[in-house]
Amino acid sequence: MFTAYLDPATGSAIVGAVAAGAAGASVAAKTMLAKMRFKKTAISDAGVGDVEVADDTTT
Amino acid sequence: MTPPGSAPDAAYDPGSFRDPSSRVWQADGKIFRGLDADAAAAVEIVRSARFFTSALERGDIVATDLAPASAAGPAGDDDRWEAVLEHERVPVITYPHEWSFSMLQDAATLTLRLVRAAIDDDITTKDASAYNVQFVGARPVFIDVPSFEPYRSGEAWWGYRQFCQLFLFPLMFTAYKDLSHQRWLRGAIDGITPGEAKKVLEGRRAGHKGYFTHVWLHAKADARFTGSSADTVSGMKKAGYRKELYIATVDRLLALVEGLEWERSDSTWSDYTSRGHYQSKELLLKADMVRSIAGQRHREQVWDVGANDGMFSRIAAEHADTVLAMDADDLVVDRLYRELRADGTTGIVPMVVNFADPTPGIGWNGTERPPLPDRSRPELTLALAVIHHLALTHNVPTTAILDRLVDLGGEVVLEIPSETDPMVTTLMGHKRAGTHDAYRLDTIEAQAADRFDVRDRVELPGGTRVLLHLTPRS
Numbered sequence: 334m335f336t337a338y339l340d341p342a343t344g345s346a347i348v349g350a351v352a353a354g355a356a357g358a359s360v361a362a363k364t365m366l367a368k369m370r371f372k373k374t375a376i377s378d379a380g381v382g383d384v385e386v387a388d389d390t391t392t
Numbered sequence: 393m394t395p396p397g398s399a400p401d402a403a404y405d406p407g408s409f410r411d412p413s414s415r416v417w418q419a420d421g422k423i424f425r426g427l428d429a430d431a432a433a434a435v436e437i438v439r440s441a442r443f444f445t446s447a448l449e450r451g452d453i454v455a456t457d458l459a460p461a462s463a464a465g466p467a468g469d470d471d472r473w474e475a476v477l478e479h480e481r482v483p484v485i486t487y488p489h490e491w492s493f494s495m496l497q498d499a500a501t502l503t504l505r506l507v508r509a510a511i512d513d514d515i516t517t518k519d520a521s522a523y524n525v526q527f528v529g530a531r532p533v534f535i536d537v538p539s540f541e542p543y544r545s546g547e548a549w550w551g552y553r554q555f556c557q558l559f560l561f562p563l564m565f566t567a568y569k570d571l572s573h574q575r576w577l578r579g580a581i582d583g584i585t586p587g588e589a590k591k592v593l594e595g596r597r598a599g600h601k602g603y604f605t606h607v608w609l610h611a612k613a614d615a616r617f618t619g620s621s622a623d624t625v626s627g628m629k630k631a632g633y634r635k636e637l638y639i640a641t642v643d644r645l646l647a648l649v650e651g652l653e654w655e656r657s658d659s660t661w662s663d664y665t666s667r668g669h670y671q672s673k674e675l676l677l678k679a680d681m682v683r684s685i686a687g688q689r690h691r692e693q694v695w696d697v698g699a700n701d702g703m704f705s706r707i708a709a710e711h712a713d714t715v716l717a718m719d720a721d722d723l724v725v726d727r728l729y730r731e732l733r734a735d736g737t738t739g740i741v742p743m744v745v746n747f748a749d750p751t752p753g754i755g756w757n758g759t760e761r762p763p764l765p766d767r768s769r770p771e772l773t774l775a776l777a778v779i780h781h782l783a784l785t786h787n788v789p790t791t792a793i794l795d796r797l798v799d800l801g802g803e804v805v806l807e808i809p810s811e812t813d814p815m816v817t818t819l820m821g822h823k824r825a826g827t828h829d830a831y832r833l834d835t836i837e838a839q840a841a842d843r844f845d846v847r848d849r850v851e852l853p854g855g856t857r858v859l860l861h862l863t864p865r866s
Contacts, residue, residue, distance in 0.1 A: 334430050334433040334434045334437075334541070334542060335430065335434070335541060335542070335544065336411070336413035336414075336428075336430045336431050336434060336518065336538070336541060337518040337541070337550055338410065338411050338412060338413070338518065338519075339518065339519050339550060339551075339553075339554060340621050341548070341550045341552070341553060341621050341624075341625065342553050342614065342621055343613075343617035343618065343621050343623075343624040344586070344610065344612075344613030344614035344615070344616065344617040344618075345552055345553035345556070345586075345610065345613070345614065346548050346552070346621060346624045346625060346628060347613050347617065347624065347628075348552075348605060348606070348609050348610045348613050349548045349549060349552035349553075349641055350548055350628060350633060350637060350641070351605055351609060352552075352605050352606065352640075352641045352644055352645065353637040353638070353640035353641040353644070354637075354640050354644070356636075356637060356640070357633075357637045357640065357641065359632075360628055360631045360632050360633050360637065361628075361631075363631035363632065364624065364627045364628045364631045365617075367627050367630070367631065368617070368623075368624070368627065
């Protein structure tokens, strides 16, 4: 039933939340913090020098 | 209803492929859309939603009905479609890069209003392309029914980015920087990226409404976050995203778009209405001739090239289903659109088209959004007071102009200003002496007679302009 085919794009999704106002900005901030925590955890799990970050890779 | 796909001429629309769950084709002069199983399930829910039936009744969504389930698509796709819709045919397909500012604004507003109404029924749109909207006369109509699907709780609007790229940023370019959006959208089928928008809009006027969030922050976030969108969507859900925020985003976008204004008050041709270069008798004679020719029979489509204030488009529209009122000047097209919108005219579609540089095919294979002659064939073309501009400003040989008119296939009303016409001498005065010695009334008339049957010839009272009624060689 769900046929979404576009990439909503991470940055756009976050800004779309900010566009909702203060409450949306709060959700956006929490989302970004969670991403940054995930990134920090991924870096420390990978060890020094292995900085392949799962959620922030570019193709 | 004729079963779709049964006609041998069934062919998929070249622009209908980006959403793999549905595709549009034409057969027997009708428009059909196949839906796969998921799309069919979604559309069944959407069609019973209150916002959808209301929008259909208002004419905001194209008239749509289910075709027989036995329908088959174009050859080889018999089993692909779970359900098939039939849509009312839009008389002429036009594209955002052919719309004026107010047309794009109205298309954007329609999109947002539908998104807003849909969410009250727990329906969202999975995209927000400007190509989802068409114009029937001066009225925008939403045509991409499968764009709507059930809303998944806690998710943001997936169409936000596309809305920015194809609607908001182009409108801001015009409203805030007086830049015509057409050439930007013509050059990029996916529209303007946040980074591009920031580069154009930043600076002294960067304090304009919507700039900080939708442009500056958007560009920064776009560059900063390149990871999985699916993770972000689920992360936002966990962080507490809810339907109220979705509604707030759409409401704020709607207020922003509705508040955008284009401040330019004049352009090269915006004062043409005063027509100081015509005596009033000439204008009346011209109108009479156009009315007489247009009234000889009813036509499906008429082109008015260099339509300006639409005076002759309105005359032609009395005897035609659709008149394309084309002009290269986006301000005059915008004014014409707003007048037609105000008086509810549906038979004239204003378009920003430069006949010397008409809309090419764009997108995949150069055919995804085809050039204008592939979308419309005029039975009558009004080429009033344009040949000298094409020849003298754009340096197009008059033979090439006439060949182009022959290629269009229909009759032509051609106005030829002579080499002594004040406008011609003015245009020639911009060039080195002798550049356009070949521009002569008798030469052009002979060239026209070589290519067409000349049905009628009228010399306007001023003595410097001639009207010809030309028909294809019999």
